[in-house]
Amino acid sequence: MPEKFAAIYARQSLDKKDSLSIEGQIELCKVEVQGEFRVFEDRGFSGKNTRRPAFVQLLNEIEAGNVTRLVCYRLDRISRSILDFGAIWETLSRNDVEFVSVNEKFDTSTPVGRAMLYIIMVFAQLERETIAERVKDNYYQRVRKGAFPGGPAPYGMRIADKRSNGVCTLEPTEEIKVVKRIFELYAVDGMSLGKVAKRLSEEGIPAAKRATWDTISVYRVLRNPVYVKANADIYFYYKSKGLIVYNQPEEFTGEYAGLIVGKRLSNERKYTNMSEHLFSIASHPGIVDSDLFLICQYRLDDNKQIKNTGSGKYSWLSGLLHCSECGYSLKVMNDHYSGRLKLYCSGRTNFHACDLKHTEKVEDIEAYVEQDIMRYMKDTLENGVKQENINAEQNALKASLYQIEDKINNLVKAMAEGVEDTYQLQQVVRRTIGRWVNNNYRRRPMILPIVVAT
Missing domain, CATH: 3.40.50.1390 (Resolvase, N-terminal catalytic domain)
Structure with missing residues (x-):
């Protein structure tokens, strides 16, 4: 030694x-x-x-x-x-x-x-x-300008060679078609995350940095606002989630996409807890319609993915059917004895709150709903131009509504700072918030539940 x-x-x-x-x-x-x-x-x-x-x-x-x-x-x-x-x-x-x-x-x-x-x-x-604070401030300042903050580009995107307004921006690749399909499979076809991943893997479509898809990779695509056409509805959604929205409501025109940045724990999913994160409008155009994007967000928020039980085959109406007697959801299950799909009322099987036994054929319900959807799509296409103008007007009204909401919140804060006895003010604020929620925030489902009656 x-x-x-x-x-x-x-x-x-x-x-x-x-x-x-x-x-x-x-x-x-x-x-x-x-x-x-x-x-x-x-x-x-x-x-x-x-x-x-x-x-x-x-x-x-x-x-x-x-x-x-x-x-x-x-x-x-x-x-x-x-x-x-x-x-x-x-x-x-x-x-x-x-x-x-x-x-x-x-x-x-x-x-x-x-x-x-x-x-x-x-x-x-x-x-x-x-030094860390300077790096962080510079990072957030780039995001506020709509610049891509750095790191690998999201799936279906690449970092553009040319800058937009002097900032680093994204542009779509051929894989953006897969991104659109993921949103459609999850929202329109009603597939679970696992089934979407399985479908893509079976078709030989590679995921980012790997050959096959899993639920996490599908989840991250669906949650990423880098694809959405950010309009007033997107502003409301992320504002209600507790995010710090940098842009004003009138800037959410539905043309450009969005960016989310913020600190997360190493054991958390990227978009599990988004409070205190920053949302900013990006410098690249959006790809996915806001309605389609929000259908996926609400479904992910409710965590209503369909679980596999054995080898049963589920209907694309699973999760949308409700019992006309008790209002509880109807499960689409595979009868191993007859080989047919049957409806089971969760109010009857789980809570003993219903005596109604459903004997409807799932195939008949699917055919009826399919005809109704096709008729609705035909009417929508015929009225496409008119509907586009209506949507633009609605978006402007929503942006105005959210501006008014922000002004009310700021006014309440200002009043609270100038009042010594806050009890009476608290009562007024509670009543005001209650009326505001009842009148404006009670969101209707994007797809109305189908009530099955015998």
Whole structure:
């Protein structure tokens, strides 16, 4: 085992008349050394970083446990960066190495010397946090301008070569067709996340960075606002989720997509808890209609994915059927004896709240609903131009409504700050909020439940 020694470190970037030479530094440091020592010197190297040959060799000796004490003429001989010195001190402390600075007159073997190091460590931590805050502020500022914040582009998108209004933006790839299909399979066809993933994998469509799809990858596509045409409905949805919406309601025109950024725990799904996240309108056009996007969001919020039980086959109406007697949902189950799909009332089987036994054929209900949907789609296509104008007018009215809501909230806050006895004000606010929720926030389902009667 090699014998341990004290280390003297000396550095001089340029030979100047008013700068102490390396030889002079070493002579002053020898006073603080007893017994065996080795000298590590870097000539012509700056202290702005730690990538210096002799210093790297010194750190290797420290990590190997061969150094008992490190002596230098001045702190800036080690590093001019408090942040770098903080990291170096952690290395010294971890390996039980004492540190002595001749010029600053402190020695970590004494209480005063250790106190001085702790003060330096506080400033090092402050520098770390300041740098992190600057990076974070710059990151959020890019997002507020509609720029893609960085990292890999979402599935179906790529980072555009040309910038939009001077900011980094996205553009669709051929895979955007798969993105549209995922939304349609989940919202229109009523598939579960697992079934959507299975369908795509069976068709040989690769996911991002892997050959097959799973529920998580499908979930992330459905939750990402980078695809949606952000209109006033999107503003309302994310505002109600507690997000900080940077743009004003009138900016949600339905032309551009959205971006969400925010801190999340390592064990959380990306979009599980979005409160305190920031939503901003992106600089690239949206791809998915807001109605289709919101159908998926409400369904994901309710977590009503259909579970597989055995090898049963489920109807595309699963989750939409309700009993006319008790109002509970009807389950579409496979009868293993007859091989037919049957309806089971959850109010009867789970809660014993219904006596009605359903004998309707699932195939007949599907045919009836399919005809109704086709008729509705035909009428919608025939009135497409008229409906487009109506939608634009409705979107403008919704944007105006949300602006009024924000003004009311700001007014209530201002009133609360100027009132000493807040009890009466609280009662008024509660009644106002109650009326507001009843009149404006009670959302109708995007697809109305079908009531089955015998």
